[in-house]
Amino acid sequence: MEDSIARLIGHYLDRAADQETYDVLSGLAYPLPVTVICRMLGVPQADEQLFHRWSGQLTRQLDGFSDHYDGNGQTPEWVHGEVELHRYVNELVADRRGSPRRDDLISELLAAQDGGDVLGHDELVSTIVLLLVAGHETTVNLIANGVLALLRNPGRLAALRADPTKASAVVEEILRYDPPVQLTARVAREDLRAGNATVPAGGLVILLLAAAHRDPEANPDPDRFDPARERVRHLGFGFGPHFCLGAPLARLEGRLALAAFARRVREPELIADPPPYREHLNLRGVSELPIGHAGVTR
Numbered sequence: 437m438e439d440s441i442a443r444l445i446g447h448y449l450d451r452a453a454d455q456e457t458y459d460v461l462s463g464l465a466y467p468l469p470v471t472v473i474c475r476m477l478g479v480p481q482a483d484e485q486l487f488h489r490w491s492g493q494l495t496r497q498l499d500g501f502s503d504h505y506d507g508n509g510q511t512p513e514w515v516h517g518e519v520e521l522h523r524y525v526n527e528l529v530a531d532r533r534g535s536p537r538r539d540d541l542i543s544e545l546l547a548a549q550d551g552g553d554v555l556g557h558d559e560l561v562s563t564i565v566l567l568l569v570a571g572h573e574t575t576v577n578l579i580a581n582g583v584l585a586l587l588r589n590p591g592r593l594a595a596l597r598a599d600p601t602k603a604s605a606v607v608e609e610i611l612r613y614d615p616p617v618q619l620t621a622r623v624a625r626e627d628l629r630a631g632n633a634t635v636p637a638g639g640l641v642i643l644l645l646a647a648a649h650r651d652p653e654a655n656p657d658p659d660r661f662d663p664a665r666e667r668v669r670h671l672g673f674g675f676g677p678h679f680c681l682g683a684p685l686a687r688l689e690g691r692l693a694l695a696a697f698a699r700r701v702r703e704p705e706l707i708a709d710p711p712p713y714r715e716h717l718n719l720r721g722v723s724e725l726p727i728g729h730a731g732v733t734r
């Protein structure tokens with residue numbers, strides 16, 4: 437997919453050339469992953485806009501214990517997003533069942549069998565919803581947090597411009613330093629001790645991945661953004677059996693987008709520092725990232 441992703445990035449950056457103030461979020465970081473995952477799954481392009489909103493609402497659910505759900509008598513927004521997105525994917529799957537097979541992931545999932553066992557309708561819908569949401573709400577923040585860190589560290593931006601092969605190291609350092617997914621959760625199978633706390637069997641454990649990344653024993657001088665560190669240790673994509681399914685895709689999109697940004701956008705500078713942030717607690721990222729620039733090269 438490298439060529440088609442690079443073409444999309446080229447197209448988004450071409451558009452920046454005409455904009456004195458370019459919002460990196462709405463101009464590049466958001467549309468790239470959403471378009472890639474839609475095309476991969478086979479969601480009609482005309483419908484992409486539809487689920488942007490639902491999926492943005494739905495991700496609030498991942499905040500888990502934030503104050504959006506404090507029982508003020510209103511249905512939380514994310515419930516609306518969840519219902520609408522499931523309804524949409526339900527119809528999409530029903531529609532695709534009856535049509536000829538295409539070269540996309542929905543067709544693959546419809547045809548998938550495991551020892552004669554096929555995915556039930558609800559399983560299919562849930563899987564597609566998961567891929568749609570996980571496939572872009574996170575990568576958006578990888579790209580935007582990456583551009584932000586580079587703009588705050590001009591030396592690193594210049595180094596990437598001079599040597600695009602450094603993009604992979606920048607991506608890994610962003611996953612550590614300003615991770616798109618801040619936390620995850622597990623339920624204890626049995627009583628366990630974590631530090632000074634006892635977690636009873638069945639208890640919920642919230643794991644602050646982003647905090648672990650700042651452990652000086654894991655990463656020396658952890659508060660410094662340094663893509664040149666000898667070894668980057670992070671849990672940005674999780675760990676163990678549930679390790680992120682989309683890590684290779686996210687890494688590819690992040691690497692290509694950051695390298696192209698560094699190469700093509702001349703003298704980029706932040707207009708607001710810090711930029712405004714979304715209210716999300718877990719999927720941490722900016723709500724816009726306006727920059728000024730001196731032009732965009734070919």
Ligand code: HEM
Nearest residue numbers: 570571574575578616617620672673674678680681682686
């Ligand atoms: C920078 C981008 C991304 C980040 C930081 C990220 C992060 C994560 C993390 C931390 C987990 C583990 C959750 C846990 O253990 O509780 C996870 C799981 C998952 N991710 Fe990602 N992800 C990204 C992109 C993607 C993409 C592009 C896709 C799909 C194309 C995707 C699909 C999934 C799926 C399906 C799981 C669940 C895997 C399982 O439970 O077996 N992710 N991701």
